[in-house]
Amino acid sequence: MDLKPTKPLSGFIELLPAQQRLFDECASRMLGVLKTSGFNMLDLPAIERAEVLTDKDNWDEIETQMFLFQKGDTKMGLRYDGTVGLARYVAGHLNDLTFPFRASQFSKRYRGERAQRGRYREFYQMDMDIMGINSLSTNYDAEIISVISRALNSVSEFVGPHYVNVGSRPFWDALFQYLDLTDAQKKDVFVLIDKREKMGDEEFAAGLTDTLGDANKENQIKSVFTNGYEFFVNKSVNLDSAISELKNFMQTLSDFGVADARIDLGTTRGLAYYTGLVFEFKLAKHPELGTAAGGGRYADLAGKFSKTKIIGVGAAIGFSRMFVALMENNQLDLSRFLSPVDAAVLVMGNENVAYAFNVVNALRDENIATVVYLDTDKKFKNQIEYADKISARFSLIIGEDESKNKMIAVKNMQSGAQSQMSLADTIKHIKNI
Amino acid sequence: MDLKPTKPLSGFIELLPAQQRLFDECASRMLGVLKTSGFNMLDLPAIERAEVLTDKDNWDEIETQMFLFQKGDTKMGLRYDGTVGLARYVAGHLNDLTFPFRASQFSKRYRGERAQRGRYREFYQMDMDIMGINSLSTNYDAEIISVISRALNSVSEFVGPHYVNVGSRPFWDALFQYLDLTDAQKKDVFVLIDKREKMGDEEFAAGLTDTLGDANKENQIKSVFTNGYEFFVNKSVNLDSAISELKNFMQTLSDFGVADARIDLGTTRGLAYYTGLVFEFKLAKHPELGTAAGGGRYADLAGKFSKTKIIGVGAAIGFSRMFVALMENNQLDLSRFLSPVDAAVLVMGNENVAYAFNVVNALRDENIATVVYLDTDKKFKNQIEYADKISARFSLIIGEDESKNKMIAVKNMQSGAQSQMSLADTIKHIKNI
Numbered sequence: 027m028d029l030k031p032t033k034p035l036s037g038f039i040e041l042l043p044a045q046q047r048l049f050d051e052c053a054s055r056m057l058g059v060l061k062t063s064g065f066n067m068l069d070l071p072a073i074e075r076a077e078v079l080t081d082k083d084n085w086d087e088i089e090t091q092m093f094l095f096q097k098g099d100t101k102m103g104l105r106y107d108g109t110v111g112l113a114r115y116v117a118g119h120l121n122d123l124t125f126p127f128r129a130s131q132f133s134k135r136y137r138g139e140r141a142q143r144g145r146y147r148e149f150y151q152m153d154m155d156i157m158g159i160n161s162l163s164t165n166y167d168a169e170i171i172s173v174i175s176r177a178l179n180s181v182s183e184f185v186g187p188h189y190v191n192v193g194s195r196p197f198w199d200a201l202f203q204y205l206d207l208t209d210a211q212k213k214d215v216f217v218l219i220d221k222r223e224k225m226g227d228e229e230f231a232a233g234l235t236d237t238l239g240d241a242n243k244e245n246q247i248k249s250v251f252t253n254g255y256e257f258f259v260n261k262s263v264n265l266d267s268a269i270s271e272l273k274n275f276m277q278t279l280s281d282f283g284v285a286d287a288r289i290d291l292g293t294t295r296g297l298a299y300y301t302g303l304v305f306e307f308k309l310a311k312h313p314e315l316g317t318a319a320g321g322g323r324y325a326d327l328a329g330k331f332s333k334t335k336i337i338g339v340g341a342a343i344g345f346s347r348m349f350v351a352l353m354e355n356n357q358l359d360l361s362r363f364l365s366p367v368d369a370a371v372l373v374m375g376n377e378n379v380a381y382a383f384n385v386v387n388a389l390r391d392e393n394i395a396t397v398v399y400l401d402t403d404k405k406f407k408n409q410i411e412y413a414d415k416i417s418a419r420f421s422l423i424i425g426e427d428e429s430k431n432k433m434i435a436v437k438n439m440q441s442g443a444q445s446q447m448s449l450a451d452t453i454k455h456i457k458n459i
Numbered sequence: 460m461d462l463k464p465t466k467p468l469s470g471f472i473e474l475l476p477a478q479q480r481l482f483d484e485c486a487s488r489m490l491g492v493l494k495t496s497g498f499n500m501l502d503l504p505a506i507e508r509a510e511v512l513t514d515k516d517n518w519d520e521i522e523t524q525m526f527l528f529q530k531g532d533t534k535m536g537l538r539y540d541g542t543v544g545l546a547r548y549v550a551g552h553l554n555d556l557t558f559p560f561r562a563s564q565f566s567k568r569y570r571g572e573r574a575q576r577g578r579y580r581e582f583y584q585m586d587m588d589i590m591g592i593n594s595l596s597t598n599y600d601a602e603i604i605s606v607i608s609r610a611l612n613s614v615s616e617f618v619g620p621h622y623v624n625v626g627s628r629p630f631w632d633a634l635f636q637y638l639d640l641t642d643a644q645k646k647d648v649f650v651l652i653d654k655r656e657k658m659g660d661e662e663f664a665a666g667l668t669d670t671l672g673d674a675n676k677e678n679q680i681k682s683v684f685t686n687g688y689e690f691f692v693n694k695s696v697n698l699d700s701a702i703s704e705l706k707n708f709m710q711t712l713s714d715f716g717v718a719d720a721r722i723d724l725g726t727t728r729g730l731a732y733y734t735g736l737v738f739e740f741k742l743a744k745h746p747e748l749g750t751a752a753g754g755g756r757y758a759d760l761a762g763k764f765s766k767t768k769i770i771g772v773g774a775a776i777g778f779s780r781m782f783v784a785l786m787e788n789n790q791l792d793l794s795r796f797l798s799p800v801d802a803a804v805l806v807m808g809n810e811n812v813a814y815a816f817n818v819v820n821a822l823r824d825e826n827i828a829t830v831v832y833l834d835t836d837k838k839f840k841n842q843i844e845y846a847d848k849i850s851a852r853f854s855l856i857i858g859e860d861e862s863k864n865k866m867i868a869v870k871n872m873q874s875g876a877q878s879q880m881s882l883a884d885t886i887k888h889i890k891n892i
Contacts, residue, residue, distance in 0.1 A: 030511055030763050032551030034504050035535060040548065042555055043499035050500060062823045064800040064830030064849075066476035067483060071467050071581055072505070072567065073526070078463055093506070095528040097571060102468060115473065118465030122475055124848040128799070128830065134505065138530060148504055158834070165812055165833035172816075176823070281813035283820050330463050366561070367497040379598055380714035383605075387716050390495045390609070397497030397561065400598035401591070415557040416497075 037140075037147030039346060045353050047363040048184070052349055055180040056152060057132060063173045065130035065154055070111040072134060076101035078114055081330070092138045104136035108153040108342065109299075109327075116157060117331030126162060130154045132345070149346035152177075157327060157338035164271070167303050167323055167339045168278040174307060174319050174341055175284050184358055185348060186311035188318065189286035192279070193293030193304045194272045195322070197255065200264035205243045215247065220296045222251070250291050275303055301325040305341070315351055319343040365417035368456055371398040372409040374425035378402070381429040385422060385449060392453050413439060420456055470573075470580035472779060478786050480796040481617070485782055488613040489585060490565060496606045498563035498587055503544040505567060509534035511547055514763070525571045537569035541586040541775065542732075542760075549590060550764030559595060563587045565778070582779035585610075590760060590771035597704070600736050600756055600772045601711040607740060607752050607774055608717050617791055618781060619744035621751060622719035625712070626726030626737045627705045628755070630688065633697035638676045648680065653729045655684070683724050708736055734758040738774070748784055752776040798850035801889055804831040805842040807858035811835070814862040818855060818882055825886050846872060853889055 034040045041049060061067070080088055085101070088094065094103035105111055108131045116123065131153045138147065154173060156166045171190055178188045198219070202212045218225075218233045225233070234244040249257050255272070258265045272289060279287045295304040302323030309318050321341025328336045352358045369389055373382040379402060389396040397416070399409050406423075413421040423435040423444075434452045437444040447455060467473045474482060494500070513521055518534070521527065527536035538544055541564045549556065564586045571580065587606060589599045604623055611621045631652070635645045651658075651666045658666070667677040682690050688705070691698045705722060712720045728737040735756030742751050754774025761769045785791045802822055806815040812835060822829040830849070832842050839856075846854040856868040856877075867885045870877040880888060 029765065030547070031508065032547050032764050034547075035506060035508060035533070038504035038506065040503060041501075042552065043501070046500055046502060049502075058826075059823075061799075062826055062828050064828055066799050067479055068474075068476070069479060069482075070473060071471035073468060073471065073569075073581060075464065075468060093528055093530075095526055097526075098573075100468070114463070114465050114467075119475065124845065126832070126834070126845075136506075140531075148506060161834070163809075163834045163836075165809075165835065169831065169833060172820075278812065282816045331465050332462065366494075366499050376596075376598075379711065383715045387605075390492075393491075393495055395495050395497055398602065399559070400602060401559070401594070401596045402598065403596075412557065412559075 035147070037145070039146055039148065039350050041350075041353070043366065044360045044363040047366070048353070048358060048360060049349050051363070052181045052184060053132065053150075053152075053345065056177040056343070056345075057130075059173060059177040059180050060130045060152075060154060063128070063169075063176075065128040065173075068112070068115065068129050068131050069133065070105075070108075070115055070131065072104055072136070073102050074105055074111060074114070076103050079103050079105065079110060090138060093136050094138070104138075106135055106137055108133065108135065108151060109155075109340065112153070112155060112340075113328040113336075114331050116336060117328040117334070120159075120332065120334055126156050126158045126166065128154070128156050146346055146350070149344075149350075152343040152345045153340065155327075155338050155340035157336050157340075160335050160337065162337045162339070164275060164303065164323070164339075165278060167305075168275065168282045168284070170321065170339050170341055171279060171287065171305055172282040172284050174321075174343065177343065178307065178309075178318065185309050185318070185352065187286070188307050188309050189288065190284070190305050190307045191290035191293040192272070192275065192287060193289075193291050193295075193306075194268050195294065195301055195304060196268040197265070197272065197291060198294065200262060200268045201247070201250070201258060204258070204262045204265055205246060207238070207243070211237055216294065219247075219292065220294050222292060254289060254291060272303070295320055295322050298322075299324050299327075302339075307343075309348070312352070312357075315348060317344065318348050365419070367395040367397050367416060367418050369394055369396045369420045369422050370413035370416065370418035371396060371422045371424060372406070372413060373399060373402045374406060374409075374423070376402040378424050378426065378429040381432070382424045385424065385434060385452075388449055389422075389453065389456075392457070394453065394456055410437075422452065468580070470578070472579055472581065472783050474783075474786070476799065477793045477796040480799070481786070481791060481793060482782050484796070485614045485617060486565065486583075486585075486778065489610040489776070489778075490563075492606065492610040492613050493563045493585075493587060496561070496602075496609075498561040498606075501545070501548065501562050501564050502566065503538075503541075503548055503564065505537055505569070506535050507538055507544060507547070509536050512536050512538065512543055523571060526569050527571070537571075539568055539570055541566065541568065541584060542588075542773065545586070545588060545773075546761040546769075547764055549769060550761040550767070553592075553765065553767055559589050559591045559599065561587070561589050579779060579783070582777075582783075585776040585778045586773065588760075588771050588773035590769050590773075593768050593770065595770045595772070597708060597736065597756070597772075598711060600738075601708065601715045601717070603754065603772050603774055604712060604720065604738055605715040605717050607754075607776065610776065611740065611742075611751065618742050618751070618785065620719070621740050621742050622721065623717070623738050623740050624723035624726040625705070625708065625720060626722075626724050626728075626739075627701050628727065628734055628737060629701040630698070630705065630724060631727065633695060633701045634680070634683070634691060637691070637695045637698055638679060640671070640676070644670055649727065652680075652725065653727050655725060687722060687724060705736070728753055728755050731755075732757050732760075735772075740776075742781070745785070745790075748781060750777065751781050798852070800828040800830050800849060800851050802827055802829045802853045802855050803846035803849065803851035804829060804855045804857060805839070805846060806832060806835045807839060807842075807856070809835040811857050811859065811862040814865070815857045818857065818867060818885075821882055822855075822886065822889075825890070827886065827889055843870075855885060 092103045214237045222230045255269045293306050300322035304322030306317045307319040323339045386398045421437040433446045436447050525536045647670045655663045688702045726739050733755035737755030739750045740752040756772045819831045854870040866879045869880050
């Protein structure tokens with residue numbers, strides 16, 4: 027019989043134990059920040075009705091982008107982000123939730139497209155949203171940025187420092203209005219702006235000319251990327267309002283203790299559903315990773331599910347993207363994550379198992395991560411090799427003598443030093459070092 | 460426009476925030492036990508190649524049981540358990556892992572069948588496996604049972620006490636051989652034994668007669684359920700070997716400190732891939748939940764993926780099944796899980812936001828779960844109502860006076876007592892109570 031393949035499907039992530047421990051440690055720290063910030067953790071289904079996932083009817087095309095399937099008469103598929111499920115959930119539980127409602131999700135998302143390097147088909151994102159009914163202060167936008175900043179700080183030993191770029195959708199809306207662009211031009215220019223970094227200045231300029239054919243308008247748009255909003259002060263009420271919102275917001279961010287925030291009007295978050303301020307976090311030492319986290323304000327989260335207007339600010343941290351890419355590039359030091367345990371209990375002879383179990387239970391009761399090697403007929407050499415391979419800090423050797431005298435031969439695996447100790451002293455010894 | 464449905468698909472679980480907090484608390488405690496026991500957490504893809512998920516070619520029938528779909532030429536689907544992915548992973552990483560290898564998974568699994576009450580289409584199981592190459596002492600089977608027992612003890616305030624039934628596949632193999640059953644009879648009788656509890660004694664007896672048509676053999680099989688193995692001592696070498704393995708194992712379990720374990724030869728774990736000792740955990744106060752956790756020993760985990768023989772013992776805790784059912788039956792007290800926070804900071808007037816942010820950051824730095832109400836134009840009444848609704852333990856009110864004097868008006872939401880404090884005293888006050 028042919029053996030089945032052992033590799034996961036392409037685009038699916040599978041970590042080794044030490045990598046997984048680092049991944050879990052980072053998740054745990056960042057989730058700790060979210061909990062301390064009063065976010066409610068939600069764990070929503072990974073499968074949604076197709077009509078929830080999309081408004082479009084071109085199933086064949088959508089099927090190439092998503093994982094879709096049918097059960098009975100129901101078309102359904104795997105979520106591609108956290109927002110669509112959140113909108114459904116919040117709309118369905120308006121009376122069960124207290125607003126402003128803080129929600130966080132840390133879950134797997136799925137993209138059906140063919141896998142490319144750095145693009146996964148199954149990946150984790152960590153979302154956070156603060157939602158109000160009918161209104162919500164932009165102070166919350168500053169708080170979300172503060173929380174993401176704290177979350178990234180909690181893992182800065184792995185990812186290094188970060189900065190955040192803040193943009194404004196209303197600024198562009200007001201500018202397009204001021205420049206009297208047609209709806210079609212607005213849309214095309216917005217797409218150009220979104221792709222600007224990828225295409226480079228020349229191609230961007232050419233795109234503007236194609237779309238607008240008006241050197242004056244083109245130059246004014248281009249000036250945003252060199253001079254920011256300066257040129258547009260006192261040009262229109264809407265421009266002034268957008269500019270002053272942005273300036274005030276930077277002050278609020280600073281009040282909230284967010285360092286390394288800067289205005290970058292080129293930050294637009296593409297064609298997503300944002301309507302207000304938008305932001306993107308970058309890792310200063312890892313420009314190759316692009317955006318580590320991004321988000322912004324939306325004016326109507328759940329309009330497709332409810333007549334109640336849910337206004338909010340949300341963001342997603344590209345968790346797998348960030349950590350898995352760093353691991354794939356060998357940019358994370360795994361040495362601290364090599365071992366699952368502090369102590370490996372080695373048992374010489376099955377008649378000593380009962381005493382060894384006492385020791386193991388006592389260590390585990392003290393929250394000392396402990397494995398026990400229970401193939402008691404194996405030679406000492408094999409057993410100590412095992413303890414060495416799993417990078418146990420200590421081997422606790424139990425043979426006839428130890429069992430009889432209720433002692434433990436404790437070997438420090440780093441120094442090689444070994445001495446007999448009581449169980450109580452062993453626990454102290456392991457905890458003190 | 461019609462609004463889209465807000466309910467999740469049938470068979471999919473969606474918890475409210477307080478329920479989710481209880482769920483997460485139980486997961487965290489149980490995972491803590493697994494980590495203390497040196498298990499390596501694995502997070503494998505939820506999607507596997509169809510050929511990995513099944514050996515069968517009757518796709519139409521399998522499609523009703525699983526979520527299957529096709530991308531390009533590749534048939535794939537969502538995992539229905541943790542074992543199939545584990546087998547693939549271990550076989551693919553034989554040289555990266557140290558054996559005996561301890562693996563644990565806490566992940567969502569999927570069943571495509573139509574949903575019934577208590578049967579979910581998406582659910583969490585918590586798996587643990589210890590695997591050796593070519594051999595593995597049954598001491599590890601005892602350890603796995605000990606670890607599950609500790610995990611269930613860590614949540615006993617929610618699920619109550621448990622006990623564990625231990626059965627033996629080799630016993631039945633030896634008995635069938637001793638009774639000289641044909642292969643077809645062996646299979647049919649084994650199915651009957653597995654369904655015995657559901658069908659009741661009469662139907663079971665009738666089934667045996669249908670299959671065997673031999674009153675003597677039928678009675679001997681029935682005697683197992685009344686007298687255990689007693690009648691079969693000294694009947695055959697294989698029976699004696701199975702019986703003595705089971706008796707020794709009960710002693711090992713007791714050495715490992717496992718209370719409430721008992722032999723129950725009716726425990727067989729159905730048609731699963733187990734080949735040795737098997738076990739099932741039940742909750743003493745919740746017989747309606749059936750088996751809370753179950754597992755056993757397998758002789759060849761990854762034979763379809765590798766020529767290396769991986770022998771092991773594994774178990775799964777029916778995590779969603781247990782906790783979601785208890786919540787659905789209102790058998791879990793959510794009162795301790797109602798609030799996401801300790802402190803709600805209420806800000807009267809936007810000019811006080813900067814000082815409020817200082818307070819919020821300081822509290823979060825001290826790991827005090829804190830939300831801040833940032834719609835600063837809302838009246839005190841609205842803000843305190845919010846703090847009340849989210850069951851905050853303390854409201855920290857910041858107005859003009861507090862901001863000017865760098866003080867905080869701290870209100871105990873339970874007693875109603877309120878007093879002005881410095882930030883340092885506020886932190887002490889919240890931490891001490």
